[in-house]
Amino acid sequence: MFNPRPTVRYVAIAGHAPCVVVDDFLLDPRALVAQAAAAQARxxxxxxxxxxxxxxDLGRETALRLDEFFIQHIRRALGAQRTISVVARLALATLSPPELHPLQRLCHRDCTDLAPGTGAAAAVVYLFDDARMGGTSFYRPTQGSEHTVRVLRAAHAGIASDAHAGGYLSASNADFEQLCTIPAQFNRAIFYDGEIFHAAQIEDAALLHPDPARGRLTMNGFFRLRKRSA
Structure with missing residues (x-):
């Protein structure tokens, strides 16, 4: 399913582990797109x-195969010792800016309530041809942890601040600084520390489409892991 001889490169993210980029990730990406299109109703x-x-959800077998790739090629760069759990899903971004919940107008992290010594990692595989639908950007808070917690709590409660009143987050604002962007490319996978704030770089939501064969289809993986000792 996955390229057994991948070319792996690293993109620095200031203050964090790098983003790991793998092009030509799937051996037959068009088959996965076709699978998604056939299963659209599900x-x-x-x-x-x-x-x-x-x-x-792509099921346990696919998740375990993704974890095998992660163990062999990725985990050391992200400071992981072993995987505690993993899931793999297909995902299709479809919401227009007026439909977004305030939390969906922000960057986010893929982790909550992590126990000491544990961490999170994530993977995104771009399965669309039109790179204008956007890759992934990484951010850091600019106003301190207490302010960031207040912003996130307000958004969770459905309250949007003036700084986040627009559509998808795609640039720095008063609360978050954009550190870098990984452009989308068909069959490109990225792996990153789930504790880094990030967001899909969707600058033109009019390009989104509900058909998996035409829209912003991705394969997403989420890992809970035991961190490597320092």
């Missing part, structure tokens, strides 16, 4: 994770 929105569109 995609569903999960309100618990605030993804801006429907998702489809």
């Amino acid at each position: 995609f569903a929105v999960d309100p618990a994770n605030y993804y801006p569109g429907p998702e489809l």
Whole structure:
């Protein structure tokens, strides 16, 4: 399923572990796009994770194969010793700016309530041809931890600040500084520390489409891990 001889490169993220970029990630990416299109009716929105569109779980076998790739090629760069749990999903961003919840107008982290010595990592595989639908950007808070917590709590409660009144976050603002952007490319995978604030770099939401064969389709992986001792 995954390229057994990948070319791996690293993009620095100031103050954090690098983003690991792997091009030509899947051996047959078009087959996965076709699978997504055939299963479009089974995609569903999960309100618990605030993804801006429907998702489809890819099952345990795919998740374990993704974890095998992570263990062999990625984990050392992200400071992981072993994987505690992993899931893999297809995801399709579809919401227009007026439909976004305030949390979906912010960057976010893929972790909550991490126990000491544990961490999180994530993967995104771009499965669309039109790179204008956007890659992934990484951010850092600019106003200190207490202010950031207040901003996130207000957004969770459905309150949007003036700084986040527009659509998808795609540039620095008063609360978050954009550190770098990884452009989308068909069959490109990125792996990154889930504790880094990040957001899909969607600058033109009019390009989004509900058809998996035409829209911003991605394969997303989420890892809980035991961190390597210093």
